[in-house]
Amino acid sequence: MTKKVHLDHAHLLHLLKAMIRIRHFEAKCVELYQAQKILGFLHLYDGEEAVSVGVMEALTPEDAIIATYREHGQALARGVDPKCLMAEMMGKLNGCCRGRGGSMHFFDRKRRFYGGNAIVGGGLPLALGVALADKMQRRSAVTACFFGEGAVDEGEFHETLNLAKLWRLPILFVCENNLYSMGMAVERAEADIDFVHKASGYRVAGEKVDGMDVVAVESAARNAIDRIRRENDPYFLECRTYRFRAHSMFDAQLYRSKEEVEAWRKKGPILRFQTWLEANRLIKPEEIAAMEKEIDVEIAEAVAYAEAGGLEPISELERFVTMDEVPA
Amino acid sequence: MNAPEPTLTPNRMTYREASKQALREALLSDPRVFLMGEDIGRYGGCYAVTKGLLEEFGEERIRDTPLSESAFVGAGVGTAMAGMRPIVEIMTVNFSLLALDQILNNAVTIPHMSGGQFAIPLVIRMATGGGRRVAAQHSRSLEGWYAHIPGLRVLTPATVEDARFMLKGALADPNPVIIFEHVMLYNMEGDFPSDMKEVDIARAKVRRAGRDVSLITYGGSLFKALQAADALSSEGIDAEVIDLRTLRPLDTKTIIDSVARTRRCIIIDEGWRSGSISAEVGMRIAEEAFFELDAPLRRVCSREAPIPYAAHLEDACLPQAATIVAVARELIRPS
Numbered sequence: 001m002t003k004k005v006h007l008d009h010a011h012l013l014h015l016l017k018a019m020i021r022i023r024h025f026e027a028k029c030v031e032l033y034q035a036q037k038i039l040g041f042l043h044l045y046d047g048e049e050a051v052s053v054g055v056m057e058a059l060t061p062e063d064a065i066i067a068t069y070r071e072h073g074q075a076l077a078r079g080v081d082p083k084c085l086m087a088e089m090m091g092k093l094n095g096c097c098r099g100r101g102g103s104m105h106f107f108d109r110k111r112r113f114y115g116g117n118a119i120v121g122g123g124l125p126l127a128l129g130v131a132l133a134d135k136m137q138r139r140s141a142v143t144a145c146f147f148g149e150g151a152v153d154e155g156e157f158h159e160t161l162n163l164a165k166l167w168r169l170p171i172l173f174v175c176e177n178n179l180y181s182m183g184m185a186v187e188r189a190e191a192d193i194d195f196v197h198k199a200s201g202y203r204v205a206g207e208k209v210d211g212m213d214v215v216a217v218e219s220a221a222r223n224a225i226d227r228i229r230r231e232n233d234p235y236f237l238e239c240r241t242y243r244f245r246a247h248s249m250f251d252a253q254l255y256r257s258k259e260e261v262e263a264w265r266k267k268g269p270i271l272r273f274q275t276w277l278e279a280n281r282l283i284k285p286e287e288i289a290a291m292e293k294e295i296d297v298e299i300a301e302a303v304a305y306a307e308a309g310g311l312e313p314i315s316e317l318e319r320f321v322t323m324d325e326v327p328a
Numbered sequence: 329m330n331a332p333e334p335t336l337t338p339n340r341m342t343y344r345e346a347s348k349q350a351l352r353e354a355l356l357s358d359p360r361v362f363l364m365g366e367d368i369g370r371y372g373g374c375y376a377v378t379k380g381l382l383e384e385f386g387e388e389r390i391r392d393t394p395l396s397e398s399a400f401v402g403a404g405v406g407t408a409m410a411g412m413r414p415i416v417e418i419m420t421v422n423f424s425l426l427a428l429d430q431i432l433n434n435a436v437t438i439p440h441m442s443g444g445q446f447a448i449p450l451v452i453r454m455a456t457g458g459g460r461r462v463a464a465q466h467s468r469s470l471e472g473w474y475a476h477i478p479g480l481r482v483l484t485p486a487t488v489e490d491a492r493f494m495l496k497g498a499l500a501d502p503n504p505v506i507i508f509e510h511v512m513l514y515n516m517e518g519d520f521p522s523d524m525k526e527v528d529i530a531r532a533k534v535r536r537a538g539r540d541v542s543l544i545t546y547g548g549s550l551f552k553a554l555q556a557a558d559a560l561s562s563e564g565i566d567a568e569v570i571d572l573r574t575l576r577p578l579d580t581k582t583i584i585d586s587v588a589r590t591r592r593c594i595i596i597d598e599g600w601r602s603g604s605i606s607a608e609v610g611m612r613i614a615e616e617a618f619f620e621l622d623a624p625l626r627r628v629c630s631r632e633a634p635i636p637y638a639a640h641l642e643d644a645c646l647p648q649a650a651t652i653v654a655v656a657r658e659l660i661r662p663s
Contacts, residue, residue, distance in 0.1 A: 115441075
């Protein structure tokens with residue numbers, strides 16, 4: 001039983017807007033990085049927007065998310081306030097983690113966003129725990145666990161898939177396969193690059209989906225979540241996608257050709273969806289213009305909020321190393 | 329069904345039984361508490377600590393796991409973040425290395441890195457230490473390593489009383505706590521007052537008062553230090569024995585107070601000497617009580633080698649009461 005996505009006008013606009021928001025947010029981050037207002041690593045999600053946007057559409061506020069270090073898109077798509085994300089990027093006290101986490105470590109307890117994790121594969125065992133806690137407390141929530149295909153190289157992937165199936169935990173595994181773990185091409189790292197097949201080795205059902213097609217991702221994620229809730233069983237989605245920009249800001253991209261990047265850009269999730277909407281007269285050019293303007297206002301507000309934010313006093317540096325209580 | 333381990337009197341029991349009673353009490357008093365680890369259920373626990381708990385509490389709360397340390401420790405972190413109070417057993421500290429990423433990069437980092445949005449009320453129990461002729465990969469003492477890490481509480485119950493009551497304190501802590509149970513202690517018998525309900529996990533304890541030298545130790549070396557103190561008393565040397573109990577955060581005050589009384593100090597640590605908890609204790613004394621000392625600080629640690637299998641080699645590797653006695657004698661009556 002395949003569930004169709006309700007493609008009414010409002011929903012189409014919403015999907016497009018969610019992807020453009022991520023793209024523009026990150027473009028602003030690059031500017032701020034060049035201005036040295038954002039420091040450290042900056043791993044852009046540019047090209048992969050359809051994956052987060054599509055998957056998040058299928059989740060409810062009760063569901064939980066485990067994210068990666070490329071989680072700007074995952075957090076924005078989940079509805080985390082761009083203001084506190086931008087402030088976090090700039091290391092400010094009004095950032096979502098008071099400037100302690102930065103680009104790779106967004107957390108939002110209220111939205112059950114259990115963090116960007118910068119150890120490849122390190123989030124997978126956490127997903128087991130969050131899903132197990134929900135199950136033991138008789139909550140019907142699903143945990144969406146995002147990871148790149150590089151995580152499949154790690155033991156945690158294998159341990160986690162096995163346990164998820166063994167304990168029948170409600171986890172949606174979302175493999176963002178962008179074909180490279182830093183510079184390592186997937187076929188140079190994995191003897192078997194059929195990840196759905198690998199998941200089936202742990203008897204976890206799954207499917208491949210075109211990660212450049214937001215509607216396909218949403219549809220697959222909705223079906224997957226329904227199946228997880230219905231059958232009390234994990235599910236695996238491999239989203240084929242591509243990272244248009246460098247791994248981080250320190251990457252000369254010696255491992256792939258410009259032609260390859262260009263060919264993928266032509267299949268870009270925003271370009272493709274917008275072109276399709278326009279060709280089918282589902283959206284008017286002025287609607288797109290208005291939408292982009294709204295997003296740019298939103299991002300300008302986020303930057304202003306971040307700029308205005310104070311700094312965590314150094315006297316607070318050791319606060320939260322140990323907690324005084326478990327937050328309610 | 330195996331017969332239950334005999335309880336000698338209500339307040340006298342083995343370290344193993346005390347550890348089990350502590351777990352049982354925790355499971356009975358809080359429905360959020362559950363146990364997870366290798367062979368804790370049907371097998372009854374590698375050291376038989378959890379024997380009988382599966383029958384009493386069922387498979388949901390006494391969870392046997394596959395040999396996937398990283399996954400089940402990480403699952404412990406995740407359940408702690410989402411409202412449970414997990415007690416994870418890692419069979420021995422040696423295997424905890426396979427879960428170190430989850431302990432260090434997630435459990436102790438997330439509260440701070442998330443700006444205080446999440447606490448990780450996770451308790452990890454593991455066996456530690458040498459003396460059982462099981463060679464290097466089963467005999468390490470890495471408590472000092474873990475004590476290096478901000479955000480962790482590191483407990484080393486060395487008495488039956490602490491085995492019985494430290495867990496309660498650990499579960500009351502909203503932060504990750506590791507409890508190290510020394511393998512040579514499980515069969516040790518001891519007693520505690522029958523009206524005892526809890527112990528303070530923040531303080532070191534004077535296990536034997538003395539005037540001439542402070543023997544500062546923890547875990548499996550405590551009983552060796554006490555044996556050494558008995559031997560020394562027959563020679564007219566009155567040794568004080570300090571049980572650190574908590575390696576992080578260290579109770580510096582009890583250490584300094586003792587050294588200020590005795591003016592001499594030997595630190596006994598089953599970890600390797602270089603970069604060890606003994607080095608930390610010694611340095612704190614040097615920083616805070618240098619002018620109280622009448623003699624150089626001394627240490628008795630494990631020899632800097634992997635613990636060997638052969639009995640004579642293993643014994644030579646580990647701190648022993650006789651070595652402590654010899655070092656104390658030399659410190660007090662230099663030849």
